Amino acid sequence: MNDFAELEAELKKLRPPKISAGLMTRVEQELAAAPALIPGAGVLAKRRHSRINWLGLGISLAAAALLLTLVRVNVERTSAKQPRVVAATPVPGAVVPPIVDGFVPVGLTQVVYRTRDEGLLFPKGATEPVRRVRSHKRETLQWRNAGTGTSLRVTYPSEEVTFIPAPGQ
DSSP: OHHHHHHHHHHHHOOOOOOOHHHHHHHHHHHHHHHHHSTTTTOOOOOSSOOOOHHHHHHHHHHHHHHHHHHHHHHHHHHHHSOOOOOOOOOTTOOOOOOOSSEEEEEEEEEEEEEEEEEEEOOTTOSSOEEEEEEEEEEEEEEEETTTOOEEEEEEEEEEEEEEEOTTO
């Protein structure tokens, strides 16, 4: 421990020597003479035209086209799965029921947040196996009272087990 303390004390005492005036004058003379010796020192000529990397540009455009094609395909698939909503218009001359002072169901939403394939089962007496699929859902029911404008929303979890025939397994 003492060795390091002594070494640190000696290192703290060290100082760089002063620069001589002769050295400074020689450095200034060399710096002043350098642009004259080297053509174009300090300033580079600008290019008049830019070079395009055609290979890189072509690969980039091909990748962008492929990405757009894949995105377009995925958009079409997801839109086909969404249910279509059709607005109901009253039939001319039809009698519209009066507004009832009570809650009327106005919506049901089911969100499947986990589906798990539990494998093959061989039920007794069956000729072919079945695959058991368990789905966990969250169902939301909504009612509205047209007379008062209040609404009631109830959400509860549910679980559904489905047996799917698996022939040839």
